[in-house]
Amino acid sequence: MSYLSVTDILVSNEKVPCKFLHDLPKLGFLDPSCTDDDLKAGTSVEIPIWLAESLSSRRPPLVTVDLPKVYKETYREIFSADACTVDLHKLAQYFYELGCYVAKYDIKGEVSTTLVNTFRQRFKMILSASVATDSINALQPLSECERDHTAAAMTTEKALSSWLKRGESLLTTATMVANHRKRKRAEMEML
Amino acid sequence: MDPYEIEFIGENRIASIIPNFSYDKIYLICGEFGPFRAGLPMNVPLWLAVMLKQKQKCRIVPPDWMEIDNLENIKEEEKRSRFFTKMPHEHYMVEAKLILGAASEDIPNASEIKTIIKDIWDIRMSKLRTSMDALMKSGGSYGRLDHLTMMEINSVKPLLPSAMNELLKIQMTSKKSSSATLNSSTFSQSGTSQNL
Amino acid sequence: MDTEDLELSDEEEEITADVVLKTIQNLWQNERLSPEILPHRNDMVECMLGQIQHMERNINKLPKTDLRASIHKMELNRIKYIICNYLKTRLDKIEKYCITIVNDEKQRTESGTNYLTPSEFRYAQEYLLSIEHHLKETILNRVPGNMQAFEINKMAIVPALQSHVFLKANETVNGIVLEDHFGDQDEEIDLEEGSQHILQYKFIADLVKNGKVQLV
Amino acid sequence: MFGEKVIELLKESERNRETLSPFNDEKIRQIIEEMHILFKLNMNDANATSENKSLWTTVQVRHSALERNKRCLLAYLYDRINKIKTLRWEFGSVLPPDIRELLSDSEYDWFSKYSTNLATFMRSLGQDIGYSGIDLTENLRPPKSLYIEVLCITDYGKLELEDGDVVMLKKNSRHFLPTSECQTLIRQGILKQIT
Numbered sequence: 094m095s096y097l098s099v100t101d102i103l104v105s106n107e108k109v110p111c112k113f114l115h116d117l118p119k120l121g122f123l124d125p126s127c128t129d130d131d132l133k134a135g136t137s138v139e140i141p142i143w144l145a146e147s148l149s150s151r152r153p154p155l156v157t158v159d160l161p162k163v164y165k166e167t168y169r170e171i172f173s174a175d176a177c178t179v180d181l182h183k184l185a186q187y188f189y190e191l192g193c194y195v196a197k198y199d200i201k202g203e204v205s206t207t208l209v210n211t212f213r214q215r216f217k218m219i220l221s222a223s224v225a226t227d228s229i230n231a232l233q234p235l236s237e238c239e240r241d242h243t244a245a246a247m248t249t250e251k252a253l254s255s256w257l258k259r260g261e262s263l264l265t266t267a268t269m270v271a272n273h274r275k276r277k278r279a280e281m282e283m284l
Numbered sequence: 285m286d287p288y289e290i291e292f293i294g295e296n297r298i299a300s301i302i303p304n305f306s307y308d309k310i311y312l313i314c315g316e317f318g319p320f321r322a323g324l325p326m327n328v329p330l331w332l333a334v335m336l337k338q339k340q341k342c343r344i345v346p347p348d349w350m351e352i353d354n355l356e357n358i359k360e361e362e363k364r365s366r367f368f369t370k371m372p373h374e375h376y377m378v379e380a381k382l383i384l385g386a387a388s389e390d391i392p393n394a395s396e397i398k399t400i401i402k403d404i405w406d407i408r409m410s411k412l413r414t415s416m417d418a419l420m421k422s423g424g425s426y427g428r429l430d431h432l433t434m435m436e437i438n439s440v441k442p443l444l445p446s447a448m449n450e451l452l453k454i455q456m457t458s459k460k461s462s463s464a465t466l467n468s469s470t471f472s473q474s475g476t477s478q479n480l
Numbered sequence: 481m482d483t484e485d486l487e488l489s490d491e492e493e494e495i496t497a498d499v500v501l502k503t504i505q506n507l508w509q510n511e512r513l514s515p516e517i518l519p520h521r522n523d524m525v526e527c528m529l530g531q532i533q534h535m536e537r538n539i540n541k542l543p544k545t546d547l548r549a550s551i552h553k554m555e556l557n558r559i560k561y562i563i564c565n566y567l568k569t570r571l572d573k574i575e576k577y578c579i580t581i582v583n584d585e586k587q588r589t590e591s592g593t594n595y596l597t598p599s600e601f602r603y604a605q606e607y608l609l610s611i612e613h614h615l616k617e618t619i620l621n622r623v624p625g626n627m628q629a630f631e632i633n634k635m636a637i638v639p640a641l642q643s644h645v646f647l648k649a650n651e652t653v654n655g656i657v658l659e660d661h662f663g664d665q666d667e668e669i670d671l672e673e674g675s676q677h678i679l680q681y682k683f684i685a686d687l688v689k690n691g692k693v694q695l696v
Numbered sequence: 697m698f699g700e701k702v703i704e705l706l707k708e709s710e711r712n713r714e715t716l717s718p719f720n721d722e723k724i725r726q727i728i729e730e731m732h733i734l735f736k737l738n739m740n741d742a743n744a745t746s747e748n749k750s751l752w753t754t755v756q757v758r759h760s761a762l763e764r765n766k767r768c769l770l771a772y773l774y775d776r777i778n779k780i781k782t783l784r785w786e787f788g789s790v791l792p793p794d795i796r797e798l799l800s801d802s803e804y805d806w807f808s809k810y811s812t813n814l815a816t817f818m819r820s821l822g823q824d825i826g827y828s829g830i831d832l833t834e835n836l837r838p839p840k841s842l843y844i845e846v847l848c849i850t851d852y853g854k855l856e857l858e859d860g861d862v863v864m865l866k867k868n869s870r871h872f873l874p875t876s877e878c879q880t881l882i883r884q885g886i887l888k889q890i891t
Contacts, residue, residue: 096771099709116753141699205458216421249440256287257402263889288837315498339547430676445678529825533827607810614802615773627731
C-alpha cells in the first residue's frame with residue numbers, strides 16, 4: 094500500500110486490542126482507564142493498528158496483538174453462514190482493509206479465508222446496489238470499499254444510460270470549477 | 285473510458301450512404317473516399333456519414349444486419365444460449381444508435397428495430413451481471429469473454445477488474461503474512477477460470 | 481488535396497498516412513488501458529503532426545463554406561483529439577509514477593531502450609524536483625532533525641502491474657502461464673486470434689508492447 | 697493518543713474529495729510543534745536509559761509516532777498537490793483570487809512551477825517538425841460537431857476568433873461558435889453548451 098495513501102492512513106488508524114509485554118514509563122495515557130504515569134506490562138489496551146504493528150514487529154516484540162471481535166470465530170461463523178446478511182457498515186466499515194492487517198496475527202489463516210469468501214459472496218450486493226432504484230437502502234450495509242466499488246459502478250451505469258438516451262454529449266464545466274462555484278454559492282447564501 | 289470514447293472508436297467503421305450531390309474523390313488522412321455521385325451508393329466512415337446526413341447531403345443505407353427478421357433471430361438465439369452469442373460486429377450498438385438517431389427516416393421499420401436492438405442489449409446486460417457474479421464466486425482471477433463488444437466490456441469497468449484486483453489484494457496481503465508466520469496454508473481457492 | 485506518402489527515416493519503408501493513423505489509434509487505446517507507461521512512439525506522433533500541418537495549409541486555401549473544408553476539419557479534430565488524449569494520458573502516468581519512472585528511465589536510457597521522449601523525461605525530472613522542494617519547504621525542513629529525510633523509495637508509487645485488464649488477441653499466442661501467487665496452481669491458457677480475456681496485466685505486458693494483443 | 701490532530705487534517709481532505717479546502721497552516725504548525733516536543737522527550741529519555749532500561753521501549757513508541765506524523769503530513773500535502781494540479785488543468789495558469797487564497801505561499805510557488813513546466817512541455821511538442829507546440833488542455837472530448845450553440849454565463853468581453861471575427865460575450869447572450877475555439881471557455885464555466 095502506498096505511503097502517501099490517505100485511505101490507508103485512515104484504515105491504519107482503526108484500533109485493535111493489544112497486550113503490552115513490557116513496562117512503558119511515561120506512556121500511561123495510552124490506556125484511558127489508567128491514572129498512573131506509567132503503563133505496566135500486562136495491560137490490555139486498544140491502540141491504532143499502525144502503532145500495534147510497529148510495536149509488535151520490534152525484537153523483542155513490545156505487544157501481542159489480539160483479533161478484533163469481528164474477525165473472531167463467532168463472527169467468522171456468521172460470515173460463512175451468510176455473509177450477505179451482515180451490515181458491514183455498522184460492524185466494521187474497513188472490514189477487508191483492517192482484516193488484511195490483522196490476518197497475520199491469526200496463525201491458522203482463517204481470517205484470510207473469511208475475508209476472501211466474504212468479498213466473493215457479497216459481490217452480488219455491489220452488483221445489485223449499483224443498479225438499485227433505492228440506492229440509499231442498498232448501500233447501507235456495505236463496507237467503505239464496497240461502497241467505493243458501487244459508486245464507481247453507478248457512475249458507469251449513469252454514463253451508459255445517458256449515452257443510450259442522448260444524441261450528443263454536451264461539453265460541460267470542469268468538475269473542480271463547478272464544485273468551487275457551488276461551494277461559493279452556498280457560502281454566499283449562508284451570509 | 286466513457287461511452288462517448290467507445291462511440292468515437294466505433295465511428296471509424298465504414299457505412300454506406302447515397303449522396304444527393306456529386307463531387308470528386310476526397311483524400312482524407314484515414315483513406316480516400318468517393319467519387320460522390322448523386323443517387324449512387326458509396327462507402328464513407330460512419331462519422332462522415334452522420335455529418336453528411338446532418339447537413340442533409342445524403343441518405344444512410346441501413347447495414348445488412350439491421351433488418352427485423354435477422355434481429356429477431358439474434359434475439360432468440362441470445363435468449364436461448366447460456367453464453368454470449370456473436371453480434372453482427374464489434375460496434376453494433378454504436379452503429380445502431382448513430383444511424384437510428386441521425387437517420388431513422390432512412391431505415392425501414394426504424395422504431396421496431398430500435399426496440400429489438402434494445403431488447404438484445406438488455407438480455408446481454410443482464411447475462412453480463414450474472415456472469416460477473418459467477419466469475420467472482422468461482423475464482424475471480426481469469427475469465428474469457430468472447431463475443432462481448434467493446435461497449436459491453438466497457439460497461440463492466442471499473443467494477444469487474446477492480447473487484448478482481450481487490451480480491452487479489454486481499455488474498456495476497458492476508459495470505460502472505462499468515463503463511464510467513466505459519467508454514468501450512470489452508471488456502472483452498474483455486475484460480476480456476478470462468479467462461480463468460 | 482493529396483496526402484503524401486511519408487518517410488519515417490531513411491532505412492524504413494514508406495508507410496501511408498492511414499497506416500500511421502491506425503497505429504496511433506492502437507497506441508492510444510493501449511496507453512489508455514494499460515497500468516504502466518508504454519514505450520513512446522514519437523516517430524508516429526510527429527509524422528501525424530506533419531500530416532495535420534500539411535492538411536491545415538490546404539484547408540486554408542478552400543473557401544470557408546466549402547463542404548470539403550468542413551469534412552477535413554472534422555477529421556483533423558478527430559486526430560487531434562487522439563493525439564492530445566494520448567499525450568495527456570502519458571503525462572498523467574508520468575506524474576503519478578514519477579519516482580519509479582525517473583528511476584527506470586535512467587536505466588533504460590543507458591541501454592538505449594527508453595520509454596519516454598526527451599521532453600517527457602525532462603518534464604518528469606522537473607516535476608519530481610518541484611515536489612521534493614515543496615515537501616521540504618513546507619514540512620521536512622521544519623520537523624525534528626531525524627525526521628527530515630526525503631525518503632524517495634517510500635514515497636514512490638509503483639504502477640499496479642498485477643491489475644486485471646481486458647484484451648483481444650491480434651494473433652494466436654499459446655501457452656500464457658497465469659502464475660498463481662501461492663505457487664501451486666499455475667494455469668496455462670492459449671490466446672486464439674480474435675479471442676477476448678480478462679487477466680492480470682503482468683502476464684501479457686510484453687504482448688501489448690509487441691502488438692500481439694490489443695487492450696480493450 | 698498519538699497522531700490524532702493529523703488524522704483530523706486528513707479526514708477534512710477525505711470529506712472534500714472534489715474541492716480544495718484552505719491550507720490549514722495553524723494545524724500543521726501545531727502538529728510540527730508536537731513532533732518537536734516528542735523529539736525532545738525522546739532525547740532526554742534516551743540519555744536516561746542507562747538508569748532505567750525500560751525507557752528504551754518508551755523511546756521506540758514515540759519514534760513510531762514521529763514517523764507516523766511525518767507520513768500523515770506528507771500525505772496531506774500530496775493529496776493537495778493532486779488537487780492543485782487539477783486546478784491548473786481546469787482554471788488555467790491564472791487562478792481566480794478566491795481560489796488562489798486556498799493555497800499556501802509554497803503551494804502557490806509549486807503551482808507556478810508546475811504551470812511553467814507544463815507550458816515548456818507543451819511548447820516542445822512537435823518542435824522538431826516546425827510546430828509551435830500543442831495545447832493539451834484542449835481537445836479533451838471526442839469531437840462531435842464543428843460548431844455548437846452556447847449561452848454566455850457571465851460578462852466576459854471580446855473573443856477574437858481564428859478567422860478574425862470578433863464576438864462580444866455578454867451575460868445571457870447566445871452564440872454559434874466553432875467548437876475548437878470555445879471549449880476552454882466552457883470548461884471554465886464562462887460559456888454553456890445548449891445544443
